[in-house]
Amino acid sequence: MSTASQTTTTTSGYFSIDGLSIEYRKIEATERWAPTLVFLHEGLGSVGLWRDFPDRLCAATGCGALIYSRQGHGSSTPLPRNAAGEIDPDAEYLKREADEMLPKVMDAAGIDRAILVGHSDGGSIALMMAATNPHRVIGCIVEAPHVMVEEITVKGIRRASRAYSSGDLRDGLAKYHKDPEGIFMRWYRTWTNPGFAAWNIYNRLPHIRCPILGIQGEEDQYGSFSQLTTIRDSVAGPVEMQGLKRCGHTPHGEYPELVMESILKFLPLCR
Numbered sequence: 001m002s003t004a005s006q007t008t009t010t011t012s013g014y015f016s017i018d019g020l021s022i023e024y025r026k027i028e029a030t031e032r033w034a035p036t037l038v039f040l041h042e043g044l045g046s047v048g049l050w051r052d053f054p055d056r057l058c059a060a061t062g063c064g065a066l067i068y069s070r071q072g073h074g075s076s077t078p079l080p081r082n083a084a085g086e087i088d089p090d091a092e093y094l095k096r097e098a099d100e101m102l103p104k105v106m107d108a109a110g111i112d113r114a115i116l117v118g119h120s121d122g123g124s125i126a127l128m129m130a131a132t133n134p135h136r137v138i139g140c141i142v143e144a145p146h147v148m149v150e151e152i153t154v155k156g157i158r159r160a161s162r163a164y165s166s167g168d169l170r171d172g173l174a175k176y177h178k179d180p181e182g183i184f185m186r187w188y189r190t191w192t193n194p195g196f197a198a199w200n201i202y203n204r205l206p207h208i209r210c211p212i213l214g215i216q217g218e219e220d221q222y223g224s225f226s227q228l229t230t231i232r233d234s235v236a237g238p239v240e241m242q243g244l245k246r247c248g249h250t251p252h253g254e255y256p257e258l259v260m261e262s263i264l265k266f267l268p269l270c271r
Contacts, residue, residue: 008058012047015068015108020077022105023047024068027054031062035138035270038106038114039067040122042144042250043187046074048176053252054117057260061267066109070097072186078179079186087182089189091196094121098128106136115139115270117263120146120222120249124201127212127231131204139270141213141263143251144220147230148200149191156221156249157191164188205234211269212239215259217247240266 009028014021025047029036039054041047046069054065072079082088102125106114113136118126123145130137146153163169164184173180190196212235214228225243232239242262244251252259 008055010055014076015105017101017104017108020071022068022071022108023074023076024066024105024109025054026109027058027065027067029058029062029064034062034064035267036111036114037063037065037117038102038111039065040102040116040118040125041067041069041073042120042122043191044073044173044183045069045119045122046176048074051253053256053259056256057263060260061264063115063267066105066111066114068105070101072179072183073177075178079182081182087185087189089193089196090186091190091193091199093186093190094124094128098125099132102129103133103136112136113138115141115267117141118145119143119252127208128201128204130210130212131201131207134207134209137210139211139213139266140208141215141266142231143215143259144217144223144249145214145227145231146223147202147205147227149197150223150226152220152224153222154192154197157188159221161188161192202230202234205231206236208235209237211237211266213262213266214239214241215244215251215262216242217244217249217251217254219247220249222249238269240269 012025047067054067058065069076071077116126123142126140130140216225216228228241244255247254
């Protein structure tokens with residue numbers, strides 16, 4: 001894997017999938033043999049909120065990449081609302097994204113096999129996809145993934161709700177999303193719903209055989225290191241784990257150089 005910085009070529013647009021318009025950005029590989037990275041954003045994320053991290057990682061590795069915004073996120077088709085104009089909780093959204101949408105997005109992009117790079121909700125989606133479509137996933141890089149609901153997760157989301165109500169978080173999300181209220185309310189109402197407290201992906205983990213790199217901030221307000229140890233103790237493939245001191249929920253944003261260094265060391269395991 002090349003470690004020299006290279007100039008990358010990017011394209012952007014929209015995939016039409018099942019009547020939905022899905023925003024994407026592609027980065028062309030600069031090494032013909034390099035794998036493709038598929039970036040899966042967090043619960044309030046989008047193409048734009050990855051900022052320049054995918055570009056820097058691709059420049060350092062020679063890999064190509066696909067970054068896309070799930071329905072409701074970025075400038076993709078907004079989430080549907082009920083008759084009262086509200087967003088309902090959706091306990092199946094992670095499963096639907098992993099089992100239905102991600103394979104279709106990869107098909108639309110012409111990607112047969114990839115390394116999945118998932119952050120938070122995106123990490124959960126990556127792991128679920130690796131379990132059910134092992135022939136399409138050669139490795140998983142997961143930052144702050146959720147494999148179960150923890151008390152710290154719900155408390156963190158309730159704090160985020162107060163920040164949203166005050167306007168600070170809402171204004172920040174409005175810079176990156178066509179419908180910031182839609183994605184926030186779906187995220188908040190799903191994860192704080194008492195019926196969602198037992199959600200987990202325990203039954204999928206033993207089916208994962210590809211290499212996994214798990215990265216967790218030690219000051220993550222939405223999850224603990226137990227998420228990574230559960231992955232390590234449950235999957236059938238090799239797992240490398242990294243805890244970052246003085247780091248919150250977004251390792252690639254807070255410590256991009258450390259995260260890139262870990263990924264560079266991990267990529268040769270993915271074949």
